[in-house]
Amino acid sequence: MVVTRFAPSPTGYLHVGGARTALFNWLFTRRMGGRFLLRIEDTDIKRSTPTAIQQVINDLRWLGIEWDEGPEVGGPNGPYLQSRRKDIYDKYIKKLIDEKKAYYCFDTPEELQAMREQAEAEKKALIYRRPKDLPDESDVKKAKAAGRAVTVRFAVPQDKPIIVADVVRGEVTFAAGEMSDFIIQKSDGFPTYHFACVVDDELMGVTHVIRGQEHLMNTPGHQALQQALGFHTPTYAHMSVTISETGGKLSKRERPEALRKIIKANQDIDLEKLAEAGNITIEEVNSFVAGETVPDMPGIDAMAKFLDVRLPEINVIDFFKSGYLPESMVNFLSLLGWNPGDGREIMPLDDLINCFDLSRLTKANSLFDRQKLLAFNTEHIKMMKPALLLQRFKNYLKAVDSPLMSADDRLLEKIIKMNEGARTLAQIEEKTRFAFIANDEVKYDEKAVKKVLLKEDGLAVLQMVRGRLAAMKQLTKEAIENMLRSLAQEKQVGLGKVAQPLRVAICGTTISPPIFDSVQMLGKEKTIARIDITLKKFGTVTQG
RNA sequence: GGCCCCAUCGUCUAGGUAGGACUAGGACACCGGGUUUUCAACCCGGCAACAGGGGUUCGAAUCCCCUUGGGGCUACCA
Numbered sequence: 164m165v166v167t168r169f170a171p172s173p174t175g176y177l178h179v180g181g182a183r184t185a186l187f188n189w190l191f192t193r194r195m196g197g198r199f200l201l202r203i204e205d206t207d208i209k210r211s212t213p214t215a216i217q218q219v220i221n222d223l224r225w226l227g228i229e230w231d232e233g234p235e236v237g238g239p240n241g242p243y244l245q246s247r248r249k250d251i252y253d254k255y256i257k258k259l260i261d262e263k264k265a266y267y268c269f270d271t272p273e274e275l276q277a278m279r280e281q282a283e284a285e286k287k288a289l290i291y292r293r294p295k296d297l298p299d300e301s302d303v304k305k306a307k308a309a310g311r312a313v314t315v316r317f318a319v320p321q322d323k324p325i326i327v328a329d330v331v332r333g334e335v336t337f338a339a340g341e342m343s344d345f346i347i348q349k350s351d352g353f354p355t356y357h358f359a360c361v362v363d364d365e366l367m368g369v370t371h372v373i374r375g376q377e378h379l380m381n382t383p384g385h386q387a388l389q390q391a392l393g394f395h396t397p398t399y400a401h402m403s404v405t406i407s408e409t410g411g412k413l414s415k416r417e418r419p420e421a422l423r424k425i426i427k428a429n430q431d432i433d434l435e436k437l438a439e440a441g442n443i444t445i446e447e448v449n450s451f452v453a454g455e456t457v458p459d460m461p462g463i464d465a466m467a468k469f470l471d472v473r474l475p476e477i478n479v480i481d482f483f484k485s486g487y488l489p490e491s492m493v494n495f496l497s498l499l500g501w502n503p504g505d506g507r508e509i510m511p512l513d514d515l516i517n518c519f520d521l522s523r524l525t526k527a528n529s530l531f532d533r534q535k536l537l538a539f540n541t542e543h544i545k546m547m548k549p550a551l552l553l554q555r556f557k558n559y560l561k562a563v564d565s566p567l568m569s570a571d572d573r574l575l576e577k578i579i580k581m582n583e584g585a586r587t588l589a590q591i592e593e594k595t596r597f598a599f600i601a602n603d604e605v606k607y608d609e610k611a612v613k614k615v616l617l618k619e620d621g622l623a624v625l626q627m628v629r630g631r632l633a634a635m636k637q638l639t640k641e642a643i644e645n646m647l648r649s650l651a652q653e654k655q656v657g658l659g660k661v662a663q664p665l666r667v668a669i670c671g672t673t674i675s676p677p678i679f680d681s682v683q684m685l686g687k688e689k690t691i692a693r694i695d696i697t698l699k700k701f702g703t704v705t706q707g
Numbered sequence: 708g709g710c711c712c713c714a715u716c717g718u719c720u721a722g723g724u725a726g727g728a729c730u731a732g733g734a735c736a737c738c739g740g741g742u743u744u745u746c747a748a749c750c751c752g753g754c755a756a757c758a759g760g761g762g763u764u765c766g767a768a769u770c771c772c773c774u775u776g777g778g779g780c781u782a783c784c785a
Contacts, residue, residue, distance in 0.1 A: 170785085171785085172784075172785045174784085174785085204785060206784095206785080207783095207784055207785070209784095210784070210785090268783095270783095272782095272783080275782090275783085279781090279782095282708090282709085283708065283709090284708095285708090286708045286709070287708080287709060288708085288709040288710060288781065289709090289781075312783075314783055332711095332712070332713090333724095335711070335712080337710080337711080338710090341709090341710070343781090345782095346782085346783055348783085349783040350783055351783075353783090355782090355783070355784085355785085356784070356785045357785090359785095360785085375779090376711090376712065376713090376778080376779060376780095377778095377779055377780065377785095378779095378780090378785090379711065379712065379779075379780080380710075380711060380712090380779075380780045380781075381780080381785095401712085403712090403713080403778090404712095404778065404779070406777090406778070408718095410777085410778090411778080411779095412778080412779075495719095498719070498720085498734095499719075500719095502719085502720060502721075504721075505721090506720090506721070506732080506733050506734080508719090508720095508733085508734055508735090509734090525719095525720080526712080526713060526714090527712095527713055527714060527720095527777095527778090528712090528713070528714095528777080528778055528779090529718085529719060529720090530718060530719075531719095532718050532719065532735070532736085534718080534735060534736055535718070535719065535734080535735045535736075536735095537735090538734085538735055538736085539735090541747085541748075545748085582747085583747085583748070584746090584747045584748025584749075585746095585747065585748080586747065586748085590746085590747075594746075594747090611745095615745095647744080648744095651744090657744080658743090658744045659743090659744050659745075660744090661744085662744035662745075663744070663745065665744095666744080666745060667745095672745085672746090673745050673746075674745060674746045674747090675745065675746080676745095676746090677744070677745085678744055678745080679744085
């Protein structure tokens with residue numbers, strides 16, 4: 164049976180690169196009818212946080228990726244947090260030391276650094292070699308007494324080349340004697356990633372390791388470890404990496420960096436107010452702008468909100484908050500470095516699962532193109548069953564704390580319907596929000612006012628519309644449409660000439676759902692009130 | 708620097724393992740037009756690529772080599 168895993172290190176939100184790795188493992192397992200497990204690689208206790216574990220779990224759940232074993236669901240091979248498996252790793256490390264396949268080391272960081280610099284100067288790679296006589300327990304005692312940190316290195320066999328049989332790259336050969344004896348146990352007693360990963364994959368019965376290409380260079384080391392421990396070697400598939408528009412691997416740093424650029428480019432930003440908005444000190448802001456430190460993501464997000472700027476989405480949650488559907492994310496991500504081979508692109512999950520195949524993984528790195536994702540999202544919004552879309556929309560409204568939350572399901576369904584063709588849930592929300600705010604909260608877009616109200620006889624038309632609207636008993640969609648159309652006909656102008664001033668009056672911009680829907684949704688009283696406010700604000704016209 | 712991976716339109720890719728029907732296909736973006744009460748959506752049309760050089764072969768996007776370019780790793784991070 165196929166067993167795959169997703170093994171994130173919990174250092175923050177799940178980003179799309181990680182999500183893609185999780186997705187490929189999950190799709191493959193679902194296709195093959197195997198087991199998919201989630202393992203938390205929190206052996207770096209300084210960087211890992213319980214909050215981050217929860218965030219990763221939430222993000223995977225939002226995407227619809229469910230694990231058969233792991234945190235919150237349990238399973239026969241737990242615990243699934245590496246920080247709770249230390250005794251297991253200790254046992255195997257002891258075994259290797261006893262067999263002289265691993266040995267203690269006492270180098271200080273400075274010594275290591277010096278070795279690195281020397282290798283650099285000689286234009287060679289640093290290959291750490293074991294001493295002729297391996298240290299024993301008494302040496303460990305001595306070193307500890309001398310205040311030196313103790314680590315354990317794996318004695319990598321240097322006699323023959325290591326060949327990694329990779330599903331996507333074929334056989335990759337690593338020459339004999341070029342691999343450093345790498346650390347498997349850190350001085351804090353925790354195993355390094357390499358060791359924990361190899362042990363857990365064996366113990367958890369992992370058959371296929373699907374991961375990013377950045378791990379390809381680690382694999383010969385992992386294979387050597389597997390042989391030393393008498394473990395199986397799983398099937399490896401090293402996927403292409405997702406590249407960002409700015410070049411290089413897609414990384415979490417991009418959001419803070421984008422914000423830093425914006426702050427630097429705008430001299431007139433009040434840094435003190437910015438610090439307040441981000442809930443950090445002015446010193447922290449200065450240090451951030453100087454490129455020395457990076458505040459936490461909530462601070463970054465809060466500052467971006469304060470400055471009213473959009474940062475590039477990197478984390479799964481960013482896409483959620485930008486109004487993307489998990490279905491579009493899954494579909495789009497699955498096509499980054501894979502394709503079904505028959506030209507299909509927009510696909511429901513079932514189809515994705517049915518044709519997912521490791522043999523169709525792409526070798527070349529791919530760029531994360533938000534434009535295409537937008538197109539996918541537009542399609543998925545169109546495709547989605549109304550009941551589910553309503554659910555997704557409500558979740559979104561909650562996440563962004565929208566005033567639309569006050570609307571009941573029937574109204575929300577109507578709103579979704581009147582926004583057919585929307586590209587994101589955010590777009591639906593933004594276009595409709597005007598109807599859920601107080602009259603005095605309407606912000607008038609300067610350009611819209613100039614172009615629609617102040618030019619020609621916009622205000623005069625608005626005045627006429629007001630009169631007719633006031634005379635109407637019931638504001639049904641049909642009634643509003645009849646009124647506006649006949650008015651346009653009388654004046655011998657296009658509908659736009661009468662609809663646009665009204666639109667700007669009620670929502671402050673030229674962008675809204677169809678005008679008949681918009682007016683009906685807002686209601687007679689508010690519509691007229693807003694027209695009056697508008698007329699007063701931008702100059703009263705007597706004509707009418 | 709060392710080691711490793713990769714290379715088809717601006718982007719994601721099909722075609723490559725078994726060389727010939729490839730005049731290199733699709734999608735997104737872009738441009739032009741249409742529809743339209745705004746935005747979006749929608750419809751029609753268009754632009755656009757085998758990185759360069761050498762081989763092998765009757766024949767190369769496809770196989771080999773070199774160059775160039777991109778990416779990754781080079782931690783007591785994972």
